[in-house]
Amino acid sequence: PDDTDAASQKLRVAILNYAAVTALEDGQRGIVDGLAKEGFVDGRNIVITYKTADGSPQTAATVAKQITAEDYDVVFTLSTPMLQAFAAANEKRGLPHVLCLVTDPFGAGVGANADDPLDHRPYMCGYGSMQPVPQLFKLAREIRPELKRVGVVWNPSEYNSEVSVKSGQKTCKELGITLADASVTTSADVATASGSVIGRVEGLWAAGGSAAS
Secondary structure (H helix, E strand, O other), X not given: OOHHHHHHHOEEEEEEEOOOXXXXXXXXXXXXXXXXXXXXXXXXXXXXXXXXXXXXXXXXHHHHHHHHOOOOOEEEEEOHHHHHHHHHHHOOOOOOEEEEEEOOHHHOOOOOOXXXXXXXXXXXXXXXXXXXXXXXHHHHHHHOOOOOEEEEEEOOOOHHXXXXXXXXXXXXXXXXXXXXXXXXXXXXXXXXXXXXXXXXXXXXXXXXXXXXX
């Protein structure tokens, strides 16, 4: 068979990343390494297409529509915003979809039922990776018993960021810690937002969220 025939025999895989931040890029490498460990190697028996939304909800929606217009054997999405964008575009098409690095898939509005984990779109799978927020703050208090003020930068428009910060607020209240927050809309705002709180706190917490990571 010629090269065209050989290429047509390879499974088509798409990996959709929301933003070029360390946590998501590490996750992307983990997907590729995990596939290779199971015998699925890019260029040998699969062809991987990489897409990124550059932290933009609009771009995420555009990328999702582009992918659903083609024939992929499986699509991996990284982050809650990318999950939400692709789930919306894929609702009628139903391409096999694996969600990764999502804080709370049940609350993300993608058809997953928290009361019955098996109640979800039949073509979608994955699991949540919520930060162990209470444990993090309790450990911080153990390490530094005098800890009183912690800062956090977050994006109120990202559901994953909201869930993490609400958990942090609850835990901090229980521990007697003041959580000083600054909101951002894009990763470009993080440095300025961090500067606005860093002088008023004893440490910064990297909460869940694509823009602030």
